[in-house]
Amino acid sequence: MDWDKFNKIFEGCELLGNKIHIKSRLHEVIQFVIENYPYDILKEIIAIHNQDGTVELVYHLYSTVDEEDLMISICVNDETDSIVDIFKSAEADEKEIFDLFGIKFKGHDNLKRLYMPENWDGHPLRKDYIQDDTRLCWNDDNDS
Amino acid sequence: MTTTTLKLNLGPQHPSTHGVLRLILELDGEKILSCEPDIGYLHRGMEKMAEQMSYIQYLPTVDRVDYLAGFFYSELLCRIVEGALCVELPEKVRVIRVMLLELNRMASHILWIGMFLMDLGATSPFFYTFREREMILRYFERISGQRMMYNYFVFGGVRRDINFLEDVEEILSILPSKLDDYEKLIEENPIFIKRVVNKGVLEKETALNYAITGVNLRASGVDYDYRKQDYLYKGFDIGKVILREKDSMARYRARILEIKESMKIVRQALDYLKKSSPLEQKLVNPINLKLPEGDYYADIEAPRGIASCFVRSTGEKEPYRLKWRTGSYYSVNLLRKLLVGEYLNDAIAIAGSLDIILPEVDK
């Protein structure tokens, strides 16, 4: 892809292999990439909880036409834009990430617990998730 | 007179939700107004588990990600480790893996045919498919000691040399006639045709938008097969299976054709293995295995779409983060769209045609 052009529009991006690390404007970046390059599948969204407390989201785009990968990664604190309106498959991924990492996606209207019970405390795949015994049971106090 | 819609919980204890899927349906009569899949009844925390296990400890558990196609997932993890340590696989190991993967794909698709027909209400084909699948599983048992959780691929090679090749020969000689039997029993049946043709039409754009991959995507007319760019399949002749009909029938046909293509690949592998010399491989020492710092990513064309594994390593014994991508997970999400407007008994058939396997969804 045309890196220079991309870098001009969205400043402060880093290119590492086939991975672009962006600082913000996630929705616009993905919209831009979709409109200008033949990426047609959002293969998955990978979430990684970094040591510094942020969650890195890696959007793995794929083109079935030229069989090329593109990863767009962004570090977020606890809230970011949803891209459900671009890729419907993000619906499932964002729901999972909300459940396991506690990231809220603005614009996703069906964010609910997926694997964990509704009244569960904490988000298990975060590194600061404490696995003490009291959390391994239903916490009825939070039931509202 | 006022009418209200009916909320129906299809599952998790329901004979045709293939285990533990729960669909919350809103019905008007028998017409589905909305569908909300609820998953997680089989969630085993495979990703969380990985963070506390070393790679070799984790290897036997990954077969359970999809117990119908276990080889694919252990292949993925092996691929991650081999890629990270830059291990070159010997030619024979590669061929052995291809053969087992393709046999596994055949077993998985064959089982699906039975399941699908069961969803449509025909009980006999279920048993016929189990009979054929049994041959393959018996072979797996002979070489790996297990019928479903093989744990046969290890980092840098396979656990022991391939053997009992005459069993594969037998499978390849028996299976084509059985597939013809299915065609006679199933495809010429007017009731079957009525229930699958033009039902559950999955347009190309929808499929891509919902990240559907694998056979379901190819049945919607997209020419995309990850095996073509897979280094494991280098030198193998892989046939194209692309159908344009986009309906449940196309997905059924695609799987039948895929089994036939897989048989051709197995035949190629078998011819190579028969002439090959005893296996020489250099396994990765799994004790104190640490991957260099960095992100690793591997893809594979699993029976239910592209499966991939992402590993971030910080140089520790355990992965810092491990993520599975499975095909079924996105197929379940697709149900939300595909079932709306259908009638209840078509809905079961459509959901069945997507080949959803719940352990893969829940991970």
Add this chain to the structure above:
Amino acid sequence: MNYLYFLYIEFLQKYNIPKLFGDITYYFIPFCIIAAALLVIVLALVLVERKLLGFFTQRKGPNRVGWWGLLQTLADAFKLLCKENITPDKADRFLFNLAPILVFVPMFAALGIIPYSSEFTFVNTSTNVILYLILAAFPVLSIFLAGWASNNKYSLFGAARSIAQVLSYELPMTFVILSSVVLASSMNLTGITLAQTSKFWFLGWFIFPNILGFIILFICILAELNRCPFDLPEAESELICGYNTEYSGMRFAIFYLSEYAMLFANSMFISILFLGGYLSPFGKYLFGSSFLIYFEQAFWLFLKASILVFIMIWIRATLPRLASFDLLKFSWVYLLPLSILNLFIVVMIKFAGGG
């Protein structure tokens, strides 16, 4: 009235018991005979079905309890008897408990109408074809009751489908039955049977002028019985178990057994209308004119019914289920016009033949 009746009265008169007592109590005898025969038939039928399905699907079928699995259904029935009868909390208790009874009683009565042989006809009225039709349609009511009273959505769907299905298949079925009635000029099942006698072996059977009617009736009976491919009311992969999802223990067993009893009764009914009932296919009976002839006649009827049952099981092993719209469409668009046309043709044949 018939042979059995006279035997019974004679027996009573030996002990100076008034005839009136005999007239009243006589009906308990066929009841007991039917009850005993029914149990044996149904238990055997369930076993045969499982064995046959096993055969069709390359399995062995039940083979652990008793020799050749003969006691399997007995063991199953015993197990069901021992199980707890659960009535769901939100169910309508009265109707919920009434439904299994309502499915059993008419089925029992229907079996009383069937002429098993020239002497074993327990209830012989001049229009018992109509009586049979009414009794055969009765289980649908109890299916609906069961589905409605269970207060379960799957049961409700099963019940609703069942009603729609029976309503649409009852009509062509009646037209076809009417064609047999026209051919026999009789509304009595014995009369219809006897009308099929001919000099040339089995050529007098109504299946020969009326093969189309036979096929339509067979399909309708399949639908009426909720058998595959019309098993939508209890479609396992869709509605779990349909109308009897909530039933357990003995009540479930009653539904299950009556389904098989109805299967056999309806098969006999088709045999009577089209396959010559208790008539021998060879034109004359093997036992000449001895007392055994009655049993031979019953044997022929059972044999014909068994062949029909076998075909039904075969169909079940082969075909997938129809979709509900196709099911209704099939009846209204194809079967109903065909059956009317068939009736028309049959009437033409009848009167052209100078009947």
